[in-house]
Amino acid sequence: MRTAGTVTGAVPRPGLRERKKQRTRDALVRAALELFATRGYEGTTVDDIAAAADVSQRTFFRYFASKEEVTFFVPRLAESHVVEAVRGRPPGEAPLETLRRAVLDSWDDIHATIEQLVPLDLHLRVYRVIESTPALLAAHLRRATELEEELARIIAEREGLDLDADPRPRVLVAxxxxxxxxxxxxxxxxxxxxxxxMHDLMAAYLDRLGPALAENWRTDRAPDRRTET
Known part of the structure; x- marks a missing residue:
């Protein structure tokens, strides 16, 4: 029997305590990214972030283990959307098309989720900070390797393959x-x-991935005389 005023299947709203924790976390993320974008990563301290969010250093460490972790909070959120998009692609779809469509078709949803936390232009400016900061770039590449392994396992499962016996999912995802x-x-x-x-550049490059791997690039290549009879 359904209780009056409730909706079957509705997601329950977080309680007051949980909402307060989420607001504090989000304030720390916004403060950190704004400081990184203006002062640079190395020119910003945990104390700076805490002060900008009007909390103590101790509170910062309740939510994040380090500056690096808060830096990548939003990118990791975007990555989780891509992973779920890959899982949700239609069965039987070619693996490369699955990856391509997972990124491009979920583009708007990813950025809508990001904008609930921080302005999109701020998120994009911090991407430049990541690219220009060696420690952050190294962390970004390390996580990219972990993400590739996760995606390779999903692709292998979708295709009914043994990932450790068949190299194709890892090669494709790499x-x-x-x-x-x-x-x-x-x-x-x-x-x-x-x-x-970013969207147009990514779409253009993804569209060329298949042909780039399969085509003969040189148009002036001389015929292989060994194949002639």
Whole structure:
């Protein structure tokens, strides 16, 4: 029997204590990213972040273990959307198309989620900070490797393959991840750091991944005389 005033299947709203914790966490994320974008990562301390969020240093460490962890909070949120998008793609879809569509089709949802936490332009500016800070770039690449392994396992499961016996899922995801890294680097070094510019660049490079791996690139290549009879 359904109680009056309730909706079957509705997600319960977080309690007051949980909402307060979420607001504090979000305030720390926004404060940290604003400081990183203006002062730089190395020019910002945990005390600076705590003060900007109007909390104590002790409170900061209740939510984040380090500056690095708070830096990557939003990118990790975006990555989780991509992982779930890959899981939700139609069965039978070609693996490369699954990865491509998971990124491009969930683009708007990812950025809507980000904007609930921080302004999108701030998130994009911090991407430049990550690219130009060696310690952050190293952490970003380390996490990218972990993400590739997670995606390779999902692809292997979708295709009914043994990941440790069949190299194709890891090879494909590594190539796909390489395209993402190239587009991030080119976008962050360019003059236009808008969301539209990143989307268009990523779509263009992902569209060329399959042909780049399969085609003969040189149009002036001489015929292989060994194949002639």
């Amino acid at each position: 190539a796909f991840g390489g395209v993402i890294r190239v587009t991030e680097r080119l976008w962050s070094a360019g003059d236009d750091i808008s969301v539209a510019a």
